[in-house]
Amino acid sequence: MIRSLKHCLAPAKLNLFLHVNGRRADGYHLLQTVFQLLDYGDSLDFDTRDDGVIHRVSEVSGVPAESDLIVRAAKLLQIAAAQKHGKHPLGADITIKKNLPMGGGLGGGSSDAATTLMALNHLWKTGFDRAELMAIGLRLGADVPFFIFGQNAFAEGIGETLQPVETADRWYVVIEPGVQIATSLIFSSEELTRTTKLVKMADFSGHQDYFGKNDLQIVATRLFPAVAAVIHWLQQYGDARMTGSGACVFCAFEREEQASKVLQLVPKCWKVWKAKGISSHPLKDLL
Incomplete structure (x- = not known):
C-alpha cells in the first residue's frame, strides 16, 4: 500500500480572458473564460495516518488550519468515503510549500484543495472517479472542479460547465x-x-x-x-x-x-x- 505522495504540484491557473455575461437570480455571475494551467504553483506532501487525524504540518501565514481549504478538502473526502464505504479510519499529515500569493487570481487555494482531493483519493483508495471528485470539490469553491477536470478548459455558467480546449504553446x-x-x-x-x-x-x-x-x-x-x-x-x-x-x-x-x-x-x-x-x-x- 502506498503511504505517501511527495512534491505534488498544485498548479496555478490563468484566465486567458474572462467575460461576465449576466447575473442569476441567486446573485451568482454568469461567465465565460478559458483556464490555462501553468507548470508553477504550490507543492504538497501527503503522508497517510491510521488514526483519522488530518494534520497540516506547515504554518501558513494568515490561514488557520481549520479554515484552510486543504484541511477542509481532506475532511470532506473522509465524510464522502465514510458514506460510500462505511467507517473511514485514515487521516493524513499534509505539508505545503506556498509559492502562490493569496488574492492573486491564480487559483492557489482552489488548486491546493483539488490536489488534496486527488492525492488522498489515491492514497486512501476511496475510489471516487473524476466527476465524483469534482462534485465534492464544488462544495469548496467554484474553481476547484476545474483543477480536478485536469486540463485546460473553456468554462461557462458560473464556471462549472467545462469543455477541453487546446491552447497555444506559450x-x-x-x-x-x-x-x-x-x-x-x-x-x-x-x-x-x-x-x-x-x-x-x-x-x-x-x-x-x-x-x-x-x-x-x-x-x-x-x-x-x-x-x-x-x-x-x-x-x-x-x-x-x-x-x-x-x-x-x-x-x-x-x-x-x-x-x-x-x-x-x-x-x-x-x-x-x-x-x-x-x-x-x-x-x-x-x-
Missing part, C-alpha cells in the same frame, strides 16, 4: 503587484460590466492571441492603482492583462528567451516569475 511572465484582492469586492462593484456578449469556443481557438478581455480588470485597476501600474508597464511587451479578479498580471510569449528577457527588466519593487503553459494537471492520471 511562456508567461506573471507579476504580483503586492496587493491582495477579494473576489467579492470586484463582483459586487456597480462599475462591473455584466453584459458582454457570448462567444463560442471556436472564436477563441481561432484567434487566441489578444482574444477578448477581462471584464473585472477595469474595476480592479480603479480600486487598486498598483494593478494598473503593473499592467501599464507590462503592456510595453505584449497583451498584458489581469488574471481572475486580480491582483496578478500576465503576458504571454512564444519563446522562453523572450519571457526571460522581460523578466530581467521588471522593476525590483514587484515579485515576478515565468512559467510554461501546460496542457494537463500533473496528477491527472491518478484518476
